[in-house]
Amino acid sequence: MSRIHRLSTRLANQIAAGEVVERPASVVKEVLENSLDAGATRIDIDVESGGSKLIRIRDNGSGMDAQDLPLALARHATSKITSLEDLERVGSLGFRGEALASIGSVSRLALTTNSDDGSEGCTAICEGREMEVQVRPAPHPQGTTVEVRDLFFNTPARRKFLRTEKTEFNHLEEVVKRLALSRFDVGFSLRHNGKVIHNLKSGTSDAERQRRVATVCGPAFMEQAIYIETDLPDFRLWGWVGLPTFSRSQADLQYFFVNGRVIRDRLIAHAVKQAYRDVLYHGRHPAFVLYLEVDPAQVDVNVHPTKHEVRFRDGRTVHNFIFSSLHRALADVRPADQLPENVVAADDGGTINTTTGEISSQGGLAWGAPSQAAGSGFGSYQPAARPLAGGAMEQVSSYGQLHPPANQAGLPEQGAAEDVPPLGYAVAQLKGIYILAENAQGMVVVDMHAAHERITYERLKQSRDTDGIRSQPLLVPQAVAVSQREVEVAAEHSELFERLGLAIEVGGEESLLIRQIPVTLRDSNVEQLLRDVLSDLIEYGSTDRIEAHLDEILSTMACHGSVRANRRLTIPEMNALLRDMEETERSGQCNHGRPTWTQLSLEELDKLFLRGR
Numbered sequence: 124m125s126r127i128h129r130l131s132t133r134l135a136n137q138i139a140a141g142e143v144v145e146r147p148a149s150v151v152k153e154v155l156e157n158s159l160d161a162g163a164t165r166i167d168i169d170v171e172s173g174g175s176k177l178i179r180i181r182d183n184g185s186g187m188d189a190q191d192l193p194l195a196l197a198r199h200a201t202s203k204i205t206s207l208e209d210l211e212r213v214g215s216l217g218f219r220g221e222a223l224a225s226i227g228s229v230s231r232l233a234l235t236t237n238s239d240d241g242s243e244g245c246t247a248i249c250e251g252r253e254m255e256v257q258v259r260p261a262p263h264p265q266g267t268t269v270e271v272r273d274l275f276f277n278t279p280a281r282r283k284f285l286r287t288e289k290t291e292f293n294h295l296e297e298v299v300k301r302l303a304l305s306r307f308d309v310g311f312s313l314r315h316n317g318k319v320i321h322n323l324k325s326g327t328s329d330a331e332r333q334r335r336v337a338t339v340c341g342p343a344f345m346e347q348a349i350y351i352e353t354d355l356p357d358f359r360l361w362g363w364v365g366l367p368t369f370s371r372s373q374a375d376l377q378y379f380f381v382n383g384r385v386i387r388d389r390l391i392a393h394a395v396k397q398a399y400r401d402v403l404y405h406g407r408h409p410a411f412v413l414y415l416e417v418d419p420a421q422v423d424v425n426v427h428p429t430k431h432e433v434r435f436r437d438g439r440t441v442h443n444f445i446f447s448s449l450h451r452a453l454a455d456v457r458p459a460d461q462l463p464e465n466v467v468a469a470d471d472g473g474t475i476n477t478t479t480g481e482i483s484s485q486g487g488l489a490w491g492a493p494s495q496a497a498g499s500g501f502g503s504y505q506p507a508a509r510p511l512a513g514g515a516m517e518q519v520s521s522y523g524q525l526h527p528p529a530n531q532a533g534l535p536e537q538g539a540a541e542d543v544p545p546l547g548y549a550v551a552q553l554k555g556i557y558i559l560a561e562n563a564q565g566m567v568v569v570d571m572h573a574a575h576e577r578i579t580y581e582r583l584k585q586s587r588d589t590d591g592i593r594s595q596p597l598l599v600p601q602a603v604a605v606s607q608r609e610v611e612v613a614a615e616h617s618e619l620f621e622r623l624g625l626a627i628e629v630g631g632e633e634s635l636l637i638r639q640i641p642v643t644l645r646d647s648n649v650e651q652l653l654r655d656v657l658s659d660l661i662e663y664g665s666t667d668r669i670e671a672h673l674d675e676i677l678s679t680m681a682c683h684g685s686v687r688a689n690r691r692l693t694i695p696e697m698n699a700l701l702r703d704m705e706e707t708e709r710s711g712q713c714n715h716g717r718p719t720w721t722q723l724s725l726e727e728l729d730k731l732f733l734r735g736r
């Protein structure tokens with residue numbers, strides 16, 4: 124007898140299942156994707172015991188004919204592509220033709236479907252050892268119901284890896300959320316053990332989209348997110364990005380869609396991280412819901428069986444596009460955009476800010492401060508990030524150094540109430556730390572030091588950008604041993620190094636010479652920096668490490684420049700600071716990502732004093 128034999132159909136499918144069916148959540152992902160590919164506009168998901176006992180998904184999509192049913196359950200059978208050309212520009216979520224076969228090999232699967240409301244439907248059950256499919260007539264409206272019971276009942280090793288019911292359900296719910304964010308035009312419901320967890324109505328108007336994002340990501344995200352949209356001939360990026368002051372301790376509120384497909388991609392993660400670099404507190408993660416639309420021929424989705432990853436034909440351009448769109452959007456946030464001038468009532472009693480696309484359940488907005496502060500009263504602000512060592516007292520500066528008292532700019536004009544600038548006019552200084560100002564909405568409180576630090580920092584960066592980076596030659600050039608590939612990459616990017624004040628030369632096949640460095644990097648470990656830069660360039664085709672390092676030094680300089688004196692500010696000086704904040708990029712956060720100002724509206728003040736209006 125030959126030692127080599129064919130695997131049984133079921134075993135072959137079970138091996139394939141190892142790649143796609145990891146847990147109940149993966150079943151839900153595959154089945155939901157099929158419903159979406161079938162054009163469903165309404166999908167109901169019912170699960171029991173975290174999905175390991177039962178997953179039932181019903182859609183109103185195209186359905187299937189009786190003769191298609193057995194094929195749907197067979198491996199390598201799909202209606203979605205027929206040729207390699209199709210694969211290269213695939214528009215459907217599925218295309219591998221193995222999900223149902225895999226799921227059927229590790230569970231008790233029943234598929235009931237009907238392609239035409241006028242006729243009776245049919246059902247197929249797949250449980251048998253050789254996976255022969257029996258098709259019987261069964262009533263079903265147009266669409267499909269997939270029922271998956273007892274997942275991994277015949278693969279005990281897999282079953283052992285299942286976690287608690289709650290954990291499995293959380294994973295499963297996350298899958299539903301992601302797909303719900305990818306298709307606003309489809310209604311979704313999710314029930315667990317008979318209890319309704321989500322019921323998301325379909326709708327594609329701006330308000331309806333905002334409502335779905337607020338439901339899925341939490342209202343706090345929407346309150347502190349800005350809507351962005353960038354159009355280029357080949358790319359479109361749109362969605363919501365959280366303000367830096369709405370950062371998270373984990374990267375758990377990050378949704379990125381490429382042509383409607385949920386993607387977790389290192390290249391994209393890197394571009395986003397780079398965009399937030401200058402405004403986010405160290406170790407915090409940004410929150411975002413972003414949609415990238417590109418020509419399907421520009422992305423390869425056939426990289427991994429779960430299709431979570433993609434490969435871009437031109438990764439560098441995509442990286443640059445995402446980075447620059449977000450970077451611009453974050454720099455452009457000004458106090459004026461953050462005030463609730465354009466707040467209109469939403470149907471559900473909440474409010475929607477029409478400039479920023481945020482929905483708030485409260486009447487007023489606490490912009491510039493974390494969401495907990497909204498409506499919960501003064502003094503309830505819990506900083507998300509660690510406060511600066513030393514306390515604000517010692518760090519308060521004199522803004523007068525930048526603006527001598529003689530400068531009367533920004534003095535309030537008597538009687539010009541309609542022209543009150545966004546941050547208003549200063550009325551007092553509190554404890555040498557805070558500026559209290561009055562604007563159209565009510566009271567503004569500014570952390571003087573934090574605000575001054577950002578302004579100084581942005582100015583230092585600006586003068587560096589206009590005057591260039593000063594660099595100095597090294598007395599003895601420093602040799603760095605690297606790989607051949609790194610030598611090539613360094614040579615390829617010599618222009619980048621030059622622009623940043625570094626002179627790097629090829630010293631040999633596996634060696635580079637550092638000849639000149641920026642003056643400000645004098646005390647830094649330039650060799651380590653160079654190594655990190657090269658590894659970035661190899662992996663992402665781009666790097667911001669040198670800028671980040673130079674920025675960090677400027678940021679420290681700005682911080683010191685803002686702490687020395689401890690002089691009380693005059694009213695004109697305070698007003699000058701407020702006007703500068705309105706003009707300065709990223710002035711909503713200090714160099715460390717903490718808010719620089721907050722608004723307390725008249726309504727909020729009234730609430731504090733139980734004063735009805």
Ligand code: ADP
Nearest residue numbers: 157161195201202217218219220221222223267
């Ligand atoms: P793929 O999605 O990669 O094509 P699947 O194993 O997930 O592979 O599904 C196989 C085929 O079954 C699909 O190509 C589709 O024709 C059909 N099918 C699966 N689910 C549905 C559904 N909910 N409605 C209509 N057709 C479906």
Ligand code: MG
Nearest residue numbers: 153157217222
């Ligand atoms: Mg599929």
